[in-house]
Amino acid sequence: MSVRREDFDYIRMLLKEHSGVALEDGKEYLLEVRLSPLYDEMKVDSIAEMVQLLRRDNSAALRERVLNCLLTNETYFFRDIHPFEMLRTEVLPELFAARAAKRHLRIWSGACSTGQEPYSVAMIVNDLLERFPGFTVEILATDIAEENLERAMSGQYSHAEVNRGLPAQMLIRHFTKKEAVWQVNESIRRMVTFRKLNLFGSWAGIDRADLILLRNVLIYFEQDAKKEIIGRIRRNVADGGAVILGASETVLGLSEEFHIVHAGKASLYRPKAAEPVAVLSGVKR
Numbered sequence: 001m002s003v004r005r006e007d008f009d010y011i012r013m014l015l016k017e018h019s020g021v022a023l024e025d026g027k028e029y030l031l032e033v034r035l036s037p038l039y040d041e042m043k044v045d046s047i048a049e050m051v052q053l054l055r056r057d058n059s060a061a062l063r064e065r066v067l068n069c070l071l072t073n074e075t076y077f078f079r080d081i082h083p084f085e086m087l088r089t090e091v092l093p094e095l096f097a098a099r100a101a102k103r104h105l106r107i108w109s110g111a112c113s114t115g116q117e118p119y120s121v122a123m124i125v126n127d128l129l130e131r132f133p134g135f136t137v138e139i140l141a142t143d144i145a146e147e148n149l150e151r152a153m154s155g156q157y158s159h160a161e162v163n164r165g166l167p168a169q170m171l172i173r174h175f176t177k178k179e180a181v182w183q184v185n186e187s188i189r190r191m192v193t194f195r196k197l198n199l200f201g202s203w204a205g206i207d208r209a210d211l212i213l214l215r216n217v218l219i220y221f222e223q224d225a226k227k228e229i230i231g232r233i234r235r236n237v238a239d240g241g242a243v244i245l246g247a248s249e250t251v252l253g254l255s256e257e258f259h260i261v262h263a264g265k266a267s268l269y270r271p272k273a274a275e276p277v278a279v280l281s282g283v284k285r
């Protein structure tokens with residue numbers, strides 16, 4: 001069944017307003033693939049009827065339910081492995097050393113989907129804490145989609161999900177098998193706090209973090225929106241902190257406020273120090 005142009009345009013307008021995610025021309029099929037599982041629940045049997053319902057019904061909850069289905073939530077444990085190796089061997093030990101006085105680290109996973117990314121970080125941090133006793137590490141994980149966060153908070157993953165990227169010894173150490181699912185152990189689960197957050201909304205209550213992971217979400221935004229979010233990320237990363245993006249993402253062309261550090265097959269973005277201000281002369285150097 002084909003999707004009418006006006007219905008496609010209406011839904012992609014709503015999606016961009018809701019999440020900043022831009023659906024390009026030619027992605028009409030995505031509507032059919034991702035929305036048809038909602039037909040029974042919404043008592044409709046075509047995209048055209050769904051659009052009618054969305055236009056008629058002013059319920060934000062309904063709109064959110066539909067639009068979240070169009071977001072790509074693909075993720076897996078230790079996705080792309082190299083950034084996680086870099087975290088384990090270089091970035092986190094350096095941050096622990098740099099924060100020795102405060103003995104506190106703050107990490108933020110900014111589009112965490114169903115939780116595999118923050119739990120991967122938590123497993124690494126858990127190992128490192130043996131070398132850096134007395135530290136407290138807060139891991140905040142946020143996403144726009146409540147459905148993802150519910151799954152993430154449950155800490156339950158299918159056999160297929162734990163088979164993607166998670167090393168066997170990590171599975172044995174940090175998960176417990178419960179019938180058909182694997183449950184993340186409490187020791188790892190309690191390290192991560194999940195919270196709903198739209199990157200384009202308010203970041204009130206999100207403290208500056210020493211490490212920010214914002215992986216595989218910028219790719220869905222248009223250039224101006226990417227710039228806006230990278231600018232906000234720069235303001236939310238602590239001095240001496242670091243930002244990690246997805247493998248196909250970069251700050252190049254978006255911001256001049258980061259140094260790019262290549263470490264093997266992974267890249268890291270370090271905020272440039274603020275320019276010193278010549279207070280006496282009142283002249284900015």
Ligand SMILES: C[S@@+](CC[C@H](N)C(=O)[O-])C[C@H]1O[C@@H](n2cnc3c(N)ncnc32)[C@H](O)[C@@H]1O
Pocket residue numbers: 018019020021071072073074075076079110111112113114117142143144145148197198199200214215216217246
């Ligand atoms: C492809 S997943 C990436 C998950 C994880 N970071 C990774 O790299 O494996 C993209 C996530 O971004 C979320 N997302 C999309 N737009 C968002 C927005 N405006 N604010 C917050 N999260 C958003 C989606 O819900 C989805 O969970």
